[in-house]
Amino acid sequence: MRAKIAALAVVTLVLQRVLGMPGMPAWFGYLILPMIWIVAASLGRKERHWPYEALLLGLAWDLLFGPVVGPGGIAWTAACLSLYGLASVVADRSPVAWAVFGVVGAVVVILVQRLAVMPLGLANSFSIGQLAWSAVLTGLWCGFVGTVLALDLGKHWRAYQVRKLR
Amino acid sequence: MSRTYLLRTVLVWTLLELLAALQVPAVGGSPVLFSWLRTLIEPVAMVAQGTVDLAVDLGLGARGLQRATVENREMRIALETLRARQILLQADLAALREIGDFAGPSAEFDAGALVGRCTYRDLIAGTMEVRTAGSFILAHDTPVVSAKGLVGRVLRSDGRRHWLQLLTHAAAAVAVKTEDSLVHGLALGTGSNALTIAYVPRQAELERGDLLITSGGDGIYPPGIPAARVTRIRESDEPFLEVTAVSTADLHAIRMVLILPEWAPTASGGLP
Structure with missing residues (x-):
């Protein structure tokens, strides 16, 4: 199961890379696809220990998208810890909750990463609009995944196959 | 979130x-x-360097203070030495002045007169110790004078050190007379600075302040040396006056004395 999740995480990172390729719409760059993994982990309360997976995810993010390795690990673990804390006080697990968690995670990741690179002299331009766009799109993405999971398409597909075989 | x-x-x-x-x-x-x-390191290094510099400065300061203390002590010792030397030089100067005063009386005596330096005195006991430059064995009863008058006689002599019996000694007696030789008497020591002049007849013309000189009648002291000055005269039922006098020689401050070893009394009792 862990290997499958890791493989899927790698796939999302590759997709994230693809979204930033030249020729793709500019707003694709605001979408943070790997956020779904820490949202799912926090809402599923599957992680009982310190979020090493988020750390690895952040370091991988840095390797692929950042100028230096390190700030991504800080940002992603911070987002994961924030979402753990939020999930402990919010009982809602609906698609709306997934979207809201995505928004919060995106905001935390972006802000913490900017803060982490600030002492290094690498702080780039930052605007509230970009932050809002990224938060909204990531929230929609997480909400979409949450909706799919809530619809349980696999169960409906299996029921369809059973009916078809009859 | 736990602390861990x-x-x-x-x-x-x-x-x-x-x-x-x-x-x-x-x-x-x-x-x-x-x-x-x-x-991060530079402030720590600066503080460490400052601490080291401070310690070095403190060490140098302590060493300098110690050196200054030692020098101060040495200077104090040197100052005390100089003060002591000054006192000795003042004493020597006063002694030299007294020696200069001897030019008068010594001319009256033989050339064999010795100069002695007073090193110890006990006025209560009536004794004095004098030292001479050379070693001499002085005869008993050798007279000793100062620039201001009679001091006493030699009791014992041992090389450079000589012990005197002052004329104020309780057992001392000096034959004295007035300068006009009209009044004679015997100056007796009392153990203090005062002298009692005995055997002065009631009809003697003696006044307070009169100078008494040695008469030579005792066969010890040469005549004509100032010995005492009358301070009090009192008549009583006795056939003689009660006369009190003080020594003319300042026995408290005397430094130099003149010893007359070769003086010998003549039959007439005068100077040889």
């Missing part, structure tokens, strides 16, 4: 930030991490 979680988070984030700082070059080309380390 918090500590672990801070630790991991710090390591990640340091890892990132190691990858970013600073202005000089070295990683930003090194500039951070320099920023």
Whole structure:
């Protein structure tokens, strides 16, 4: 199961890379696809220990998208810890909750990463609009995944196959 | 979040930030991490250097203080030495002046008169110790005078050291007379600075302040030496006056004395 999740995480990172390729719409760059993994982990309360997976995810993010390795690990673990804390006080697990968690995670990741690179002299331009766009799109993405999971398409597909075989 | 979680988070984030700082070059080309380390280390190094400098300065100051203390002590000792030497020089100067005063009386005596320096006196006991430049064995009863008058006689002599019996000694007696030789008497020591002049007839014309000189009648002292000055005269039922006098020689401050070893009384009782 862990290997499958890791493989899927790698796939999302590759997709994230693809979204930033030249020729793709500019707003694709605001979408943070790997956020779904820490949202799912926090809402599923599957992680009982310190979020090493988020750390690895952040370091991988840095390797692929950042100028230096390190700030991504800080940002992603911070987002994961924030979402753990939020999930402990919010009982809602609906698609709306997934979207809201995505928004919060995106905001935390972006802000913490900017803060982490600030002492290094690498702080780039930052605007509230970009932050809002990224938060909204990531929230929609997480909400979409949450909706799919809530619809349980696999169960409906299996029921369809059973009916078809009859 | 438990405390362990918090500590672990801070630790991991710090390591990640340091890892990132190691990858970013600073202005000089070295990683930003090194500039951070320099920023952290330099104040500590400055404080350490300042502490070392302070310790060195304190050590130098303590050594300088110790040296100054020793020098101060040596200077005090030197100052005390100079003061003592000054006192001795003043004493020598006063002695030399007294020796100069001897030019008058010594001319009256033989050339064999010796100059002695008073080194110890006990006026209560009526004794004095004098020292001479050379070793001499002085005869018993050798008269001793000062520039101001009679001092006493030699009791014992031992090389350079000679012990005298002052004329104020309780057992001392000196034959005295007035300068006009009309009144004779015997000056007796009392153990104090006062002398009792005995055997002065009631009809004698003697006044307070009169000078009494040696008459030579005792066969010990040469005549004509100032011996005492009358301070009190009193008549009583006795056939003689009660006369009190004081020694003319300042026995308290006397430094130099003249010893007359070769004086010998003549049959007439005068100077040889």
